[in-house]
Amino acid sequence: MKLLTHNMLTSHVKGVTKGYPLLIKATEVKVNEVEFNPQFVCRMIPKLEWSALVKAADDLGHRQDLPAELEPDYEKNEDLLKKVHRALLEVEVVEGSLQCPESGREFPISKGIPNMLLNEDEV
Amino acid sequence: MTTAIICQPQHYVFHPDNATGRTMDPVNNVTPMRKSKEEKKVFRKQLKSSHTLLKHEGIRTAQQPTKSLVVANGGLGNGVSREELCAALNEMGEVETLLMPPHKPYAFVTYRSQESAQKAHFHLNGGKLMCGENGVTLYLSFIDSVSHEEESVFAPLPDGLLLVEDFVSAEEEVQLMAAIDWSSSNDEVIGACVFDTENINQLSQKALKHRRVKHFGFEFRYDNNNVDKDEPLPAGLPDVCLPLLERCIKDGYIDIMPDQLTVNQYQSGQGIPPHVDTHSAFEDTLLSLSLGARTVMEFRHPDGRVVPVVLPGRSLLVMKGESRYLWTHGITPRKFDMVPVCDLKSSTHSGHDLETNGSLTLSKRGTRTSFTFRKIRPEPCRCAFPSACDSQGPPAPLPPSPPALPSCPSDAARLEQEFVHQVYDAIAYHFSSTRHSPWPRVCHFLSTLTPGSVLVDVGCGNGKYLGVNPEITAVGCDRSSALVQICADRGFNAFVSDALSVPLRTASCDACISIAVIHHLSTQERRLAAVRELVRLLKPGGRALIYVWAFEQEHNKQKSKYLKDHNGKQNLIKNTSEGSQEPCEYPSKCSDGACTPTDYMPVTDGKLSVHTNRTAFNTQDLLVPWHLKEGKRQEEKVSEDTGKNKRKSNKASVNSCLSSSESPQSDSSPSVDCSLSRSGTNTSKTTHSLGSNPLSSDGNTHPSKLETSPAPVFHRFYHVFQQGELEQLCAQVSQVKVLRSYHDQGNWCVILLKEELH
Secondary structure (H helix, E strand, C coil), X not given: CEHXXXXXXCCCCCCCXXXXXXEEEEEEEXXXXXXXXXXXXXHHHHHCCXXXXXXXXXXXCCCXXXXXXXXXXXXXXXXXXXXXXXXXXXXXXXXXXXXXXXXXXXXXXXXXEEECCCCHHHC | CCCCCCECCCCCCEEECCCCCCCCECCCCECCCCHHHHHHHHHHHHHHHHHHHHHHHCCCECCCCCCEEEEECCCHHHCCCHHHHHHHHHCCXXXXXXXXXCCCCEEEEEECCHHHHHHHHHHHCCEEEEECXXXXXXXXXXXXXXXXXXXXXXXXXXXXXXXXXXXXCHHHHHHHHHCCCHHHCCHXXXXXXXXXXXXXXXXXXXXXCCCEEXXXXXXXXXXXXEEEEEEECCCCCCHHHHHHHHHHHHCXXXXXXXXXXXXXXXXXXXXXXXXXXXXXXXXXXXXXXXEECCEEEEEECCCCCEEEEEECCCEEEEECHHHHHCCEEEECCCCEEEEXXXXXXXXXXXXXXXXXXXXXXXEECCCEEEEEEECECCCCCCCCCHHHCCCXXXXXXXXXXXXXXXXXXXXXXXXXXXXXXXXXXXXXXXHHHHCCCCCHHHHHHHHCCCCCCEEEEECCCCCCCCCCCCCCEEEEEECCHHHHHHHHHCCCEEEECECCECCECCCCEEEEEEECCHHHCCCHHHHHHHHHHHHHHEEEEEEEEEEEEECCCEECCEECHHHHCCCCCCCCCCCCCCCCCCCCCCHHHCCCCCCCCCCCCCCCCCECEECCCCCCCCCCEEEEEEECCCCCCCCCCCCCCCCCCHHHHHHHHHHCCCCCCCCHHHHHCCCCCHHHCCCCCCCCCHHHCCCCCCCCCCCCCCCCCCCCCCCCEEEEEEECECCCHHHHHHHCCCCEEEEEEEEECCEEEEEEEECCCC
């Protein structure tokens, strides 16, 4: 699971109102090399929840000094873009789980894939 | 690792894969090898085969050379015979043992010396073994030890069954066969189809899919599996049969002269489903004379015991008592049978000799003609087996009742679990290999998205659409972990979730697609809920594209590819089951895959019927078969994948889904042919690489798990949509506008807009 995916995922356990962002509990993380496309990263940034990304990267030890707040003119900051690229697309949680911040329910991540299925009683 | 060199001993031909462009060195009979590329390829495949063996069969390969090897793809399950494999192995050194577990796609060989084993490994690994006209690529790995557990292949014959070999002479055999005039046989009765005149002509040219039958004395009726006792046939039994019948009486096999004869002729690949001859129709003893080629008949007891019985040519099978009244008998449609080795060597051995050599080998089928003599029973049956008797006791157990449409959410969830989710998990790799071409109109939709858009593909399957537009951020979700795994393998962002509850925030997506998904939901409420969920995910101003399978496969007088590929005809094919059972709605639950596709009936009582692939739909809620097969052919529908992108045709390779002009019936002829080999163009999905028995993900979701392993059939639930139905569904969701609605290759499609709030 890349942090891009994590940035989008939320807990959908019944009754939960504060299910975002999910807490990452990783037991295996890897870093892949992905071709850097500054334009793509630029376009993605406005769609992200910046603080959730920073926290997730931080939790995994890959924050790389991403600022707590996104500065304006980030488009021109190639250094920043590269760091965002790395955090979003290169860092991958292979094994672990995602935890609902409100209910504590854990969703397993196995072989890089989060399984978000709920049981019948949780829907 | 090396590729095999070409050598030409008598029994087999060995040559490396992709041998084009090579020249032979005539002196050494060796072809110089293009080392690195070939070597690497063989090594990779061998490694994968090792992994698969370990993962699926628990076979652990050794790191260092030993005396024993596992020969992947060299098994009875691949259609490789003992003789062919032995020939290749013996060339390498003295073979101590060769173990070929039945139905498995591998074999174990132990050599006298480690040197011989190493020689075998060097020469044979990655090489092709020819069996008949086809070849399999063998991958050898050293193993630490082989446990010699020969399976017992000899079971005692059912009570009351007697096999008499050499009952007629070769001359009599010729006379008997000659006495049958097939030109007047009523071929259409068996596996009947309702034809228009066009088709009758077509039929007479093609080989018939079913065995030929002729009756004498009394007509046997397949609609009620009984005899019309009031209408004897004028001719009576042929005179040529009398001498042998008199011999039967004289030898004490039967007390009374039979008055009914049924002659069946089976080509290789034909059979007859398991059945008990109707008690009320015939007296106790049945005599069945086998002429022509040998076959294997399987007897099945209600408690599950299965006894295969080899029936040599010119043998007489006498069925009495329990074997006649209680055990079913049938012949699986196949081209090869597995028979004990001793049976091949000597025709005077019965199949049930308790010899220590329990080895099996393959026996190719030929044409067999059986003469079954019976005595009409004038009065009701009073046998000792009322459970199977139509005259006494309760009626025979009905086939398991098919699922009904769900009446509550948990029923719906259960139905979908069994007929959607479990199926996709079981067929994932095969399914994925047939879903390789993104559809043009879906691609068009994706191309209209602004760069940087966030797209979610709900029900993304193998991720076919996730990479189409590289300018957008695409995330997929699917209910099947196996399919999501394929997405991950391809580098896409995907997670496992249900379409009814997608773990993404409301209004977080610029666009959604849901292609061929919501037709798997079994109630209208759930289908509506799925549409609502898609809309929830959309930002105001965002768009969704939905595709569902259409009830109307023909649109604007154009047939969809799904229909067109079925001989270009849109016939309603009505099949009665082959010979003896009531039409069952569940071919997969019959004792073996020999049942032909059944009648499909309109849903009058809420029960789901099984659809015959590539024909028009006549009901909206149905179960569609998926025939899980290894290798090339694939008789599955293509309406989900008809936008075949010609530029990507190289990816289609072995598993083209448009290859089939086969009719669905051919699916019920499973064969352990040698034609299952890859012929060198092994596609990357090496879960297919080990021969005929699909080592599918967990191996335990086959509904038709059998002794004889024909291709498993799965059923998926579909609710196919009528014209306008999808739009109506969307109209029930607020804040939604249907921008466009169209028909695309057998699907109804809508593009929705989530309106901005005012």
